[in-house]
Every structure is written in structure tokens, then in C-alpha cells.
Amino acid sequence: MPELPDVEGFRRLAREAAGRRIEGVDVLDGTLLRGGRGSTIVGERFGDPRRHGKWLIFPAGDAEVLMHFGMTGRLDWGRRDSGRHRHDRIVFVCRGGELRYRNMRKFGGVWISKRGRERVTGPLGPDAAEVDCGRFHDLLGRRRGGIKAALMDQKLIAGLGNLMVDEVAWRARVNPRAQVARLSRRRIDRLWEAMDEVVRDSVPTGRVPPAEGWLTGARDAREPTCPRCGMRLRRTTVAGRTTVWCPRCQRR
DNA sequence: GCTCATGTTCCCCT
DNA sequence: CAGGGGAACATGAG
Numbered sequence: 015m016p017e018l019p020d021v022e023g024f025r026r027l028a029r030e031a032a033g034r035r036i037e038g039v040d041v042l043d044g045t046l047l048r049g050g051r052g053s054t055i056v057g058e059r060f061g062d063p064r065r066h067g068k069w070l071i072f073p074a075g076d077a078e079v080l081m082h083f084g085m086t087g088r089l090d091w092g093r094r095d096s097g098r099h100r101h102d103r104i105v106f107v108c109r110g111g112e113l114r115y116r117n118m119r120k121f122g123g124v125w126i127s128k129r130g131r132e133r134v135t136g137p138l139g140p141d142a143a144e145v146d147c148g149r150f151h152d153l154l155g156r157r158r159g160g161i162k163a164a165l166m167d168q169k170l171i172a173g174l175g176n177l178m179v180d181e182v183a184w185r186a187r188v189n190p191r192a193q194v195a196r197l198s199r200r201r202i203d204r205l206w207e208a209m210d211e212v213v214r215d216s217v218p219t220g221r222v223p224p225a226e227g228w229l230t231g232a233r234d235a236r237e238p239t240c241p242r243c244g245m246r247l248r249r250t251t252v253a254g255r256t257t258v259w260c261p262r263c264q265r266r
Numbered sequence: 267g268c269t270c271a272t273g274t275t276c277c278c279c280t
Numbered sequence: 281c282a283g284g285g286g287a288a289c290a291t292g293a294g
Binding site for chain 2: 015016068082083084085086087110119122136165168176177178212221222230255256257261
């Protein structure tokens with residue numbers, strides 16, 4: 015699930031814990047605490063949660079809790095006496111409630127770190143919500159290869175995942191296999207406009223809306239059709255990922 | 267039993 | 281070095 019809008023939703027939820035004292039960290043599955051120790055932040059207070067790309071950054075005292083959600087991670091806030099989920103892996107027990115890091119497939123994880131966060135996250139490009147049209151042109155300017163691979167690359171732009179990239183390419187009417195170097199200035203403009211729209215419209219929802227008029231609302235149907243032209247959508251592999259696109263709207 | 271899954275990383279090619 | 285393909289990771293859901 016988690017791409018930029020999902021993590022933005024988790025950030026809003028994490029605000030429940032902001033300002034609260036951390037009374038304990040329950041490490042229910044040690045393999046998901048990928049760095050640091052819970053004891054580092056026990057007794058500290060959570061600060062204001064931030065997000066960069068698909069990373070949630072949660073200050074706690076002079077340390078940071080860094081969370082990545084892989085494909086099946088999420089966050090939950092609940093009363094300390096309410097039942098936990100079987101896939102809750104790490105629980106931050108606070109005064110007045112607890113924040114639960116849940117993850118079924120166990121990709122991703124939690125790091126508790128006092129050192130530079132880039133050592134954990136690796137190099138990340140600017141967050142997709144902060145990239146203006148000029149910057150977008152700069153970033154794609156020296157890029158070779160396919161547009162889908164480029165937009166999925168977190169080192170180039172952080173936050174876009176498989177669903178969002180398909181949505182952006184579909185809105186911009188760009189074939190996901192198109193070579194970046196061969197895209198016209200106008201097409202790059204259209205891609206940026208689509209990215210900006212998709213980001214702004216999905217952030218309040220906390221997910222890429224599987225709604226009418228969105229590719230995301232059509233892609234999982236038995237026989238998916240294009241919300242714009244009604245053509246049967248294609249499903250192929252591009253840049254190693256399942257890709258849904260419209261052969262009429264997104265010609266090569 | 268089989269296929270597929272919203273992410274990342276590593277290895278091997280070109 | 282840049283990029284692409286494929287596998288691996290772990291655990292379901294359909």
C-alpha cells in the first residue's frame with residue numbers, strides 16, 4: 015500500500031503521539047527493528063512527525079525513529095488496553111495510547127537512530143510534493159532509459175510508487191515505456207502537471223484514490239477499461255513491475 | 267497447488 | 281557508470 019499519500023496519512027495519525035512521553039517500546043518482532051534499540055527513546059517525548067518520500071521521520075528526544083512500510087506496512091493508534099493486531103511488530107507505548115507499527119510481509123522496518131538519517135534511508139531525491147515544474151525538467155534532463163523507471167527511482171524523486179506512476183503516466187497520456195530522452199518539453203510539462211495533481215488529490219485521502227475517473231479505480235477490475243476512452247486496458251511488466259496503461263491514450 | 271501483490275536491494279548483463 | 285531484467289526477501293489473498 016504505502017506510497018507518498020499513504021505515508022502522509024500515517025504521519026497524520028502519528029501526530030496522536032506527538033508530545034507524548036514514551037513509556038516503553040515493545041519489540042514484538044526483533045527482525046523489524048533494523049537499527050538501534052528501544053531503550054534509547056524510553057522516557058523521551060515524540061516531536062512532530064515528518065515525511066520524506068515514503069519515509070516517516072519521527073523525532074524522539076535527540077534521536078529519530080525512521081519507518082519504512084514496504085508493501086504491507088501501516089500505522090495504527092489505539093488505547094493501551096485495546097487489542098493488538100497479529101501483524102503488529104513494534105509498539106510505541108505512550109502515555110494515553112500506543113502507536114503500532116504493523117507489517118504483514120515484513121519488508122521495510124523501523125530504525126532508531128541518532129546519526130544522520132541518510133545512512134538509513136540512502137540517497138533520496140526531493141519529495142514529489144516539493145518538486146516544481148522547473149526542477150522536474152532538471153531532474154529528467156540528464157536521465158536516460160524509460161519514464162516509468164525514472165519516476166519510480168527514489169534517488170531521483172522520492173515518494174512515487176507503482177500505482178502513482180501508472181496514474182501519472184495515464185493522466186499525461188505518456189506510454190510507460192517511453193524513453194525519457196525522447197519526450198518533448200510539452201510532454202514533460204504534462205507529466206509534471208499530472209504528478210502535481212495526483213499528489214495533491216491523494217494526500218488528503220491518505221491513499222491513491224481507487225475512485226471513478228482514476229486509473230487506480232479501474233486497474234483491478236476483471237476486464238479493466240480506460241476511464242477516459244473506454245478502451246480495454248493493457249497489463250504488462252515495465253521496469254519490473256505490473257503496469258496498467260491504455261493502448262489508445264498512451265500510444266508510443 | 268498456483269499466481270500475484272502499492273517496495274527495495276543485490277547480482278548479472280549490455 | 282547508467283539502466284534493465286530477474287531473483288530474493290516474507291506472508292498472505294484469491
